[in-house]
Amino acid sequence: MAGMFELFVDTESAFRFRLTAPDGTIMAVSRPFTSKTDAVAGIAAVREYAGMGLITDSCPEVNEFPQRGHDDLAVPTDSTRGPKIDFHTRARAVRAAMSGPRWAGAIHNLS
Numbered sequence: 001m002a003g004m005f006e007l008f009v010d011t012e013s014a015f016r017f018r019l020t021a022p023d024g025t026i027m028a029v030s031r032p033f034t035s036k037t038d039a040v041a042g043i044a045a046v047r048e049y050a051g052m053g054l055i056t057d058s059c060p061e062v063n064e065f066p067q068r069g070h071d072d073l074a075v076p077t078d079s080t081r082g083p084k085i086d087f088h089t090r091a092r093a094v095r096a097a098m099s100g101p102r103w104a105g106a107i108h109n110l111s
Contacts, residue, residue, distance in 0.1 A: 003027060005043045007036065015039040019046070052091050 007017050014032030017039050021027055030046075033039040 005046075007039055007043075017043055 003022065004020050005017050006020060007015065010016050010032060012032065014034065015036050015038070016032055017030045018026050019028040028046075030039065030042055033042060
C-alpha cells in the first residue's frame with residue numbers, strides 16, 4: 001500500500017497537506033497554501049517531481065563521531081561509515097523488479 005496525502009487546515013487557517021506512510025507515520029508536511037486548489041496543485045507537483053528525485057547532501061562533513069561513555073562499547077571512527085551506495089543503480093534495480101514481464105520475442109508456433 002502506498003502513502004497517502006491528507007489535506008487539512010492548520011491553526012493559522014491556511015491549507016496544507018501531509019504525506020503519511022501506510023502505518024500512519026507523518027513523512028512530510030507542506031508549506032501553507034491560500035486555497036484548497038493551490039494545495040491540490042502542490043500535491044500534483046510533489047507526485048511529479050519527487051518520484052525518484054536526486055538526493056543532495058547539504059550536511060557538513062563529519063570527520064569524527066563522538067565516542068560513547070564506555071570505552072568497551074566505543075566504535076572506531078574508521079568503521080562508522082557504511083558502504084557507499086549508488087542510489088541511481090539501486091533505483092533502476094527496484095524499478096526493474098517492480099515492472100511487469102517484458103516482451104520476450106515473437107511467438108513462433110501459432111498452430
